[in-house]
Amino acid sequence: MPTPPSAAARDEPVIRDRGDACPGALRLHAADDGYLARVRIPGGLLTARQASVLADAADRFGDGHLELTSRGNVQLRGLAEGCGAGLAELLDGAGLLPAPGHERIRNIVATPLSGILGSERPHVTPWVGELDRLLCTSTRAAALSGRFLFAIDDGRGDVAALDPDVTVLGGPRGRALVRLGAAPGAVEVDAPDAPRAALLAAEYFLDSADAAGTRAWRVSELPAVHALDAAEFAVRLRAAGIAAALVPEVAWPYAPPPTPWGPGTGDRTPLCVLPPLGWLAADQWRVLVSVAEEGADAGGPGDGELRITPWRSIVLPRASTRRPVDGYAHLLAAGLSVAPDGPWESVTACTGRPGCAKALSDVRADARAVVDATGEPSAEPGPVPVPVHWSGCERRCGHPRGTAWVDLVATPDGYRIDGRPVPSNELAQAVAEARSQPRVSEDAVKK
Structure with a gap:
């Protein structure tokens, strides 16, 4: 798994010379295939009525498709110029824009199986709604960037591994841990206080970012001298009336993401x-x-x-x-994978051509061609294939977090796999071999 940035690396802070231009549902992004809207779905939680409205929006204003993101949000592409007001009215009517001034900061991922399979862990999806409510009513929180990420994990360690800025980890006996960035420790609070503690953690970040003067968007971008400190955070929580205990070292759990398991039993x-x-x-x-x-x-x-x-x-x-x-x-x-061990498990791609001007290839079409060429996975038991991500350029948008992954990047002359050029006629075989032998972690890509 990726390791946190070293202290030496953080002595050279990221200095932002502009505001965050991350798209939203109101701030549309001009892409090569039309305008793009990113609709935040806190915790990924949608009612069927809200989901139906998103389909209507894709048909009425976009290209008739919906795109899922690596933060559990939904993007609409191919939007026509001038559609913003109509799109906003439609989304607002479905409760998908509860606070227009805060809509880009509602970046919350949550354990998707919480409260569904097994009852030994806390059900954390109600915490998502409370944190979202607190964010949307906080004047201070509106200063967060559209890239700042909250994770609410029920204790298994799935979304906690996604490089969040603030992690809430559910625990036993009605307690929860709140972690700042990639810190080794955390602060323990009563579970009902966890959403408010997460908001206070974000406000602590904003105070440190203001003091640093570097316009940091994320916790990892703060210079070392302004790094967030769990002990100081505990003091802040107590001052706000939240009982908090410092836990200097935590054995952070890890769980892989859910994959299709089949039809199960029952109606x-x-x-x-x-x-x-x-x-x-x-x-x-x-x-x-x-x-x-x-x-x-x-x-x-x-x-x-x-x-x-x-x-x-x-x-x-x-x-x-x-x-x-x-x-x-x-x-x-309908062409959707619902059976286990399908060929599309852990295969992801950025938008690529024709939607992105920076992309050097139609990576989605190329990924489909490779999956078609390799066919269904072997029925023989064996290791789970390593995730592979197809990137149209060096930015590697949407690549996997919290795990080793096969790094496949388009170049003017074809593709590189884990930094090695691969002839086009050997691409399918090279991808299959790379997925059976992990080589790249997120840290290796950053170097």
Whole structure:
């Protein structure tokens, strides 16, 4: 797993000479395929009604597709110039824009299986709603960048591994740990206080960023002299009326992301759905919504729930798998992966051409060609393939976090895999070999 930046590296702070230009639902980004809107979905939590509105937005204003991001958000692409007001009105009506002045800072990832499989861990999805409410009502929090990330983990260690700026880790006996950046330790608080403690952690970051004067966007960008200190954070929490205990060293857990596990048993069961490359047509999205709705308890339309994960998959906590509809079959027929060990597991890509002007190749088409060439994975037991990420340029947008991964980058002359040029006629074989033998970690890419 990646290691935190060294103290020496942080003595050379990142100095920003401009504000954060991260796109949102109101601040649209001009891409080569039209305008782009990024709709923040805190914790990835969507009602079926909200999800239906996103499909309508993709059809009415965009290119008819929805794109999942590595933070569990949804992007709409191919938007026409001048559509901003209509898009905002549609999203606002569905509760997807609760605070227009804060919409880009609602970056919260959460354990997608929390409260679904097993009851030995705390159910943390209610913490997402409370943290989001606190963020949206905080004048101070509006100064956060669109890249600042909160993670709310139920204790298994899945989203805690995604390089968050503030981590809330659920624990036993009604307690939670709050971690600042990649610190080895944390501050322990009562679980009901965890969302407010997370907000106070963000405000502590803003104070340090102001003192540094470097316009840092993330905790890791603070110079060493202004680094966040867990002991000082504990003092701040106590001053705010939150009982806090310093825990100098924590054995941070790690869990891999969820992958499709099959139909399960019963008429209504959880499902994990994997859209190839995190990209869905609006009609595919509507199949997901209908399966979620049919699996919901009686009570009218919109009761279903969808959880967008930071690994570009979707968890349906209560899907109709047999009755009233065979949702599993519907999802398969729609071209979505719902069976375990499929060829699309852990295969990701940036936008690439034609949507991104900086991309040197249509990486999605190339990734599909390689998956088609390699076919289904072997049925023989063996190691799980290492994640592979296709990047259209050296920026490596959307690459995996918290794990080793195969680094595949487009160049003017083809592709490099883990820094090594590969002839186009050997690409499929080289990718398969690289996925069986991990070579690249996030730290190696940064060097």
